[in-house]
Amino acid sequence: MPFLLNLLLATAAQAPADYTEPDHWLCYPGREDICTEDLSATVIEADGETSVVDFPTARDPEVDCFYVYPTVSGDPSPMSDLEADETEEGVTRTQFAPFRTVCRTFAPVYRQVSIQGLRQLFAGSNKGINPAMAYGDVAAAFAYYLENENDGRPFVLVGHSQGTNILTSLIAREIDGKPVQERMLSAMLIGFNVAVDESGDRGSFKNLAPCKDERETGCVISYVSFKSDAPPPQDARFGRPAEEGTEVLCTNPGDLGGSGPAALDAILPAAAYGTSGRPPAPWVKGQEIKTPFVKVPGLISGSCMKEDGASFLLISVDADPDDPRTDDIGGEVQVAGTILRSWGLHLHDVGLAQGDLIGLVESQAAAYRAKD
Structure with missing residues (x-):
């Protein structure tokens, strides 16, 4: 999806949002907001036994996390406004709020290319679309x-889809090769193509390489996810490089240095992602899930794959006829009941490995602390 990058370069910036305004933050330390709400999860074991866990807010964490959400705005205009509604709030709660267990949480509201704007782009029109405004807002918030707020603290950048696209540009312009890079534990750039050269090393960035060890800092974690029985088609929105001589970065959060399948610590919504997401089947036979999230230990695994010119995180659901848990986890984008296979498991990208990503923040923070 190179069109947003091209438009970002071609469009004129406008005055950014004012981030002294509390309403321009979905999550900000020291207050009650999206990132302090109920985040309990039902843990469903392979034998069907269940328990409930919470994601408690860390006390005085030494790390900050800065998040940019994906394309979710249902505003009727091609660019969203600065009034967050349930779509921005919902995705932030799902993708980012669990990081509160390891870091202070920062999530700005920004004027993004809306779902309506994305539809226009797919139809060949960029009228009224200004990605530079979206970038300008996020850059101003950062x-x-x-x-x-930073005061020399280590930080992690977390993005998904359009959020990753914006953060990729922000890193290249404002962080890569500059003193602030020393404080960046990692950039978790999920659900959008991040380029590397054919050696699997640098591409989108000059001085930032892919993370290859859980205690490595100043590196990049990125992947796009597709189910094992539905790899990226030729028209895939993600996973296929835009330029010759490059490939799409895939780092497996379950095993950064490994090449084979690894169990993933998924934290998934118990229900569907709005009307555009295909819902999962009932998570476990005969039981109603009453928490916002579920965890399914040992059910889901991932491995980075290169296949037919695409690079992606291959997701396997480890079906077992004796396991009462569902093998149908949903997460595909659908329109009028038709699954859009070119999007893969885009809606599940973050959740599929969210527990692993949170664990990596802990490991990287410990490594950073050990350097001092």
Whole structure:
């Protein structure tokens, strides 16, 4: 999906949002907001036994996490406004709020290319679409964070889809090769193509390489996910490089240095992602799930694959006829009941490995602390 990058370069920036305004943050430390709400999860074991766990807010964490959400705005205009509604709130709660267990949470509201704008782009029209405005808002929010909240603290960047696209540009312009890079534990750039050269090393960035060890810092974690029985088609939105001589980065959060399948610590929503997401089957026979999230230990695994010119995180659901848990986890994008296979498991990208990503923040923070 190179069109957003091209538009970002071609469109003119407008005055960014004012991030001294509390309403321009979905999550901000020291207050009650999306990132402090109920995040309990039902853990469903292979034998069908269940228990409930919470994601408690860390006390005085030494790390900050800065998140940019994906394309979710249902505003009727091609660019969203600065009034967050249930779509922005919902995806932030699902993808980012669990990080509160390891870091202070920062999530700005920004004027993004809306779902309506994305439909226009797919139809060949960029009228009224201004990705530079989206970038300008996020850049201003990050600058506000650095000036007013960072105080030399290590931080992690977390993005998905359009959020990853924006963060990729932000890193290239404002972080890569600059002093602030020393404080970046990692950039978790999920659900959008991040380029590397054919050696699997640098591509989108000059001085940032893929993470290859859980205690490595100053590196990049990125992947796009597809089910094992539905790999990227030729028209895949993600996983296929835009330029010759490059490939799409895949780092497996379950095993950064490994090449084979690894169990993933998934934290998935118990229900569907709005009307555009195909819902899962009932998670376990004969039981109603009453928590916002589920965890299914040992059910889901992932491995980075290169196949037919595509690079992606291959997701396997380890079906077992004796396991009462469902093998149908949903997560595909669908329109009028038709699954859009070109999108893979886009809606599940973050959740499939969210527990692993949170664990990596802990490991990287420990490694950073050991350097001091």
